[in-house]
Amino acid sequence: MSEPSLRILLVDQNADRAAILEEGLRDAGCRDITIVREMHSLMRRILEVDPDVIFIDLENPNRDVLEQMFQVSRSVRRPIAMFVDQADTESIHRAVQSGVGAYVVDGLHKDRVKTILDTAVGHFNTFNKLREELERANQALEDRKLIERAKGILMKERGVNESEAYGLLRTAAMNENRRIIDVARGVVSAAGLMK
């Protein structure tokens, strides 16, 4: 690469997301990446790293702390929250949507900023998808456990086998126009009351 690598600072309290983003930025040719997870050392790290670009996750209330640091520090080159002057509106829109905030020092070439922002947004979205999948998987697991418990209760109370117990849940769900999981939840909570 002919251009010098940009110095990038990632402020993210979520280690997994930071790791995903770091890898993505490295693949895109960024070599100078620093990750900060502890807010109390943030000012010192900003001074040491003197970053060209700072990324912070938008869930982090400490974003306001970061903006204050740019205000008070005369020594830090002042990066500013990225807006339409440094990238097209579409990129900014996608960034906010995916939950990443970017601060860029003045004078960087618009195309370079856009490339790196789009990379960050892409990896934030990857992380968001992973998180959603994980949540769905966890939920599915919880649902399965609940249905198992409901089947167990029915097998015991009604003296039926496992597939018959499932059949009872399914028929009830169809008749009442509810989801099986909701019927199962009802069975489990009713059994709790009978004890």
Add this chain to the structure above:
Amino acid sequence: MKKLTVGFIPLLDCAPIIAAVEQGFAAAEGLDVKLVRETSWANIRDRLLVGHFDAAHMLGPMAVASTLGVGHLRAPLIAPFALGLGGNAVTVSMPLWEQMSGEGASIGAGPRVQGKALARVVESRARAGLEPLTFGMVYPFSCHNYELRYWLAAVGIDPDRDVRLVVIPPPFIADAMRTGQIDGFCVGEPWSSVAAEAGVGVIVTTATAIWPLSPEKVIGCRASWAEENPERLDALIRALYRAALWCEDPANRPDLAHMLGASRYIGASQNLLQNALGNKLSLSAGLPPVSIPDFYFMAKHHATFPWVSHALWFYSQMLRWHQVEEAVGDIGVVKNTYRPDIYRRALAPLKLDLPSADTKVERFFDEGLFVP
């Protein structure tokens, strides 16, 4: 129904926004409002600017800063409605309170007495070669920052040289005090009460003691959006105005505290919220709440009127504390950020007695006057 998305931060002064939706004032104006809770003022600003929000709960000075392009690129916002007056307080840590007590401070004393005591502590710390005290506030462009600075400077403490000022998000502020990261802070309710009740600090003064009828948050929206959607904006202003009146009625206080206490809104103890709404503060743990009649107004005293003098005072403080360089034309830009004309237009059908002037003289505890 016209759809509208409004962002807010979990603080007491978001009350009229929440009540406008929950009590049906927005629906009565034909608005279907979606409320979105945010975690930082920077997010509020950015989501407003990219169009995720049509309007938002916002720091008054933030609207001015964004319009001027200070600390951010120039992005014109307007403030056509104010979300009440007062509500902030200054709290100091228990160790600092002990030192201040030794220098003449006492629970419930005025800002001059407390300030002088603080100044003597600051002086003796400097003589002893100790680290300067650290005070927290919520954002560089906030009333909290300027009120704190005004008070400190008025009692002879240079807020840039004699103490350190840092930003701490309100939900973390009591913890930051407990762990000794900060010695004092200026913040809105319920966070002063939270720290006092938890026994980590003592409330030493209120913003309204420093500056009676001092402004706080506003409704912010993009200048371009306001121009393109006058009917929507007017409907929102009328809904918020009625909601503010409803919120201020003491008979509705328990319902309001219950509503705001929900985790999707402020998520704080109802008891604490109800006290703050009733202008009662526990200044220190173990003391019964005391009534501070002029602590916080949601509707009275034209509390929802966007006084242009407020915007001008914020600008004067941005200049005073070197956040911005004076530039030709900026005063005009600042004046146009606060929009009493839109406020009057929206409320015209209600046939109210509204202020005819856009500015007023602002008076401070040290007899300082701000004549716009």
